[in-house]
Amino acid sequence: xxxxxxxxxxxxxxxxxxxxxxxxxxxxxxxxxxxxxxxxxxxxxxxxxxxxxxxxxxxxxxxxxxxxxxxxxxxxxxxxxxxxxxxxxxxxxxxxxxxxxxxxxxxxxxxxxxxxxxxxxxxxxxxxxxxxxxxxxxxxxxxxxxxxxxxxxxxxxxxxxxxxxxxxxxxxxxxxxxxxxxxxxxxxxxxxxxxxxxxxxxxxxxxxxxxxxxxxxxxxxxxxxxxxxxxxxxxxxxxxxxxxxxxxxxxxx
Amino acid sequence: xxxxxxxxxxxxxxxxxxxxxxxxxxxxxxxxxxxxxxxxxxxxxxxxxxxxxxxxxxxxxxxxxxxxxxxxxxxxxxxxxxxxxxxxxxxxxxxxxxxxxxxxxxxxxxxxxxxxxxxxxxxxxxxxxxxxxxxxxxxxxxxxxxxxxxxxxxxxxxxxxxxxxxxxxxxxxxxxxxxxxxxxxxxxxxxxxxxxxxxxxxxxxxxxxxxxxxxxxxxxxxxxxxxxxxxxxxxxxxxxxxxxxxxxxxxxxxxxxxxxxxxxxx
Numbered sequence: 001x002x003x004x005x006x007x008x009x010x011x012x013x014x015x016x017x018x019x020x021x022x023x024x025x026x027x028x029x030x031x032x033x034x035x036x037x038x039x040x041x042x043x044x045x046x047x048x049x050x051x052x053x054x055x056x057x058x059x060x061x062x063x064x065x066x067x068x069x070x071x072x073x074x075x076x077x078x079x080x081x082x083x084x085x086x087x088x089x090x091x092x093x094x095x096x097x098x099x100x101x102x103x104x105x106x107x108x109x110x111x112x113x114x115x116x117x118x119x120x121x122x123x124x125x126x127x128x129x130x131x132x133x134x135x136x137x138x139x140x141x142x143x144x145x146x147x148x149x150x151x152x153x154x155x156x157x158x159x160x161x162x163x164x165x166x167x168x169x170x171x172x173x174x175x176x177x178x179x180x181x182x183x184x185x186x187x188x189x190x191x192x193x194x195x196x197x198x199x200x201x202x203x204x205x206x207x208x209x210x211x212x213x214x215x216x217x218x219x220x221x222x223x224x225x226x227x228x229x230x231x232x233x234x235x236x237x238x239x240x241x242x243x244x245x246x247x248x249x250x251x252x253x
Numbered sequence: 254x255x256x257x258x259x260x261x262x263x264x265x266x267x268x269x270x271x272x273x274x275x276x277x278x279x280x281x282x283x284x285x286x287x288x289x290x291x292x293x294x295x296x297x298x299x300x301x302x303x304x305x306x307x308x309x310x311x312x313x314x315x316x317x318x319x320x321x322x323x324x325x326x327x328x329x330x331x332x333x334x335x336x337x338x339x340x341x342x343x344x345x346x347x348x349x350x351x352x353x354x355x356x357x358x359x360x361x362x363x364x365x366x367x368x369x370x371x372x373x374x375x376x377x378x379x380x381x382x383x384x385x386x387x388x389x390x391x392x393x394x395x396x397x398x399x400x401x402x403x404x405x406x407x408x409x410x411x412x413x414x415x416x417x418x419x420x421x422x423x424x425x426x427x428x429x430x431x432x433x434x435x436x437x438x439x440x441x442x443x444x445x446x447x448x449x450x451x452x453x454x455x456x457x458x459x460x461x462x463x464x465x466x467x468x469x470x471x472x473x474x475x476x477x478x479x480x481x482x483x484x485x486x487x488x489x490x491x492x493x494x495x496x497x498x499x500x501x502x503x504x505x506x507x508x509x510x511x512x513x514x515x516x517x518x519x
Contacts, residue, residue: 004359011356019344088340095304096357097329253306 008098009106016077016110020117027121034069034122038062038129041188054190062126063215064187067149067207069122070115074150075178077111078157078244082164091253100249108154108241115150134219141226142217148233149210155240162247186211191223206236257282257409257441258303263312265298272298274465275312285435285442287456289449291493295465296445297337300413303443304334317408330358333402334411339394343387347378347397350386351404358405365404372400376430392423396430403434410435412444416451424448428455449486463493
């Protein structure tokens with residue numbers, strides 16, 4: 001891919017960022033859910049968690065809440081294709097002399113950056129409510145994990161958005177894919193000492209590794225290790241990006 | 254004059270249904286060419302095949318000398334298109350929509366700014382360039398789409414019902430812009446419309462398609478003469494009414510009628 005290809009990817013990516021920056025309602029609106037979880041669970045379970053000898057629950061749950069902010073924003077960014085299809089903008093990009101791969105890469109990259117920014121905003125809110133970073137030097141590692149989680153779920157959203165024709169299927173996606181992915185991960189509770197079937201579900205969920213990596217980088221103990229987390233996340237997002245690109249390339253006008 | 258669009262024996266089938274049935278025509282370079290037909294006649298299907306978004310079942314197409322199936326990129330660089338329904342990003346400004354289009358077509362930043370200004374001036378939107386498209390009226394959106402379609406300096410402009418749903422003032426306004434642009438930049442215009450008086454006024458030549466077949470082709474005055482009609486609308490009804498009256502409804506016709514009901518776009 002030469003310079004024109006990069007230009008096409010860049011301009012589509014920039015478009016997503018512009019649209020995001022211009023809708024403060026969306027930024028504040030998607031803060032609501034993580035905030036409720038943070039305050040209700042973070043403070044609500046604190047005492048029980050400490051009594052069980054598991055440490056500070058607020059610090060434990062913060063990476064999970066950040067991942068939640070990313071997860072919802074990322075899937076939504078991907079699904080925006082449906083809107084572009086309905087409002088017609090998709091056609092404009094599909095008849096342009098650029099490949100479908102460039103279009104999808106621009107979209108996914110833009111969506112992933114948007115989700116990462118949203119995750120950062122959630123993180124800042126967590127800091128305000130008392131989260132403390134243990135090792136500042138590891139923050140770049142946290143950023144890498146936030147980006148990979150964003151990439152993974154924007155790709156999933158893109159794949160779904162390319163298949164769905166309208167927004168009717170959106171609640172289905174939310175309730176049967178996004179919610180289970182979130183709740184059957186290590187976002188809200190630790191991985192050890194669970195029923196076997198739940199352990200299996202958690203271990204099959206790539207988000208578990210993303211949150212584990214994020215949690216480790218933010219100063220908690222790893223369940224796996226940073227390399228396993230990174231490898232699983234990288235492989236999962238590569239696979240999903242390939243699937244997303246393939247499904248997108250099959251869109252018929 | 255050389256032909257810039259050449260279609261030979263073009264067919265598109267959707268399963269058993271034949272949307273475009275062995276059509277052939279040629280559009281001379283620099284001409285304004287009207288492609289007319291009732292709903293479901295195969296107009297949009299044909300435009301889709303000419304503009305690389307749909308592959309034909311059989312037949313050959315040359316757009317600016319290139320094959321839309323195998324030389325997609327060259328074909329896509331050769332034309333600009335205004336779709337039947339909106340295709341702008343409402344959340345961006347007019348300028349940003351223009352800029353995005355230019356970038357997708359590989360136009361350099363400086364060149365984008367220059368051409369964008371000239372075109373927006375031409376369609377009378379320069380003063381509103383920094384407004385979001387969602388604040389535009391239907392007519393303004395159309396004018397912006399026409400300007401945008403010309404930003405990469407295409408040789409051909411496809412307009413699929415460019416004036417649908419607009420009042421007569423706006424329609425005249427848009428057509429006068431298109432005629433000016435076509436003259437000044439030597440752009441070939443290929444358009445569809447249901448407004449026959451519009452086609453009569455602006456088109457140098459028209460083709461009438463019905464039930465997937467071209468039933469007449471020539472200058473508007475030739476078609477009127479041929480059918481002894483006072484207006485192009487009369488000629489159009491004489492031509493497209495003819496096929497329906499003469500034939501017994503076959504199973505294929507019933508299929509077509511169903512397809513018209515269910516698949517508005519075919």
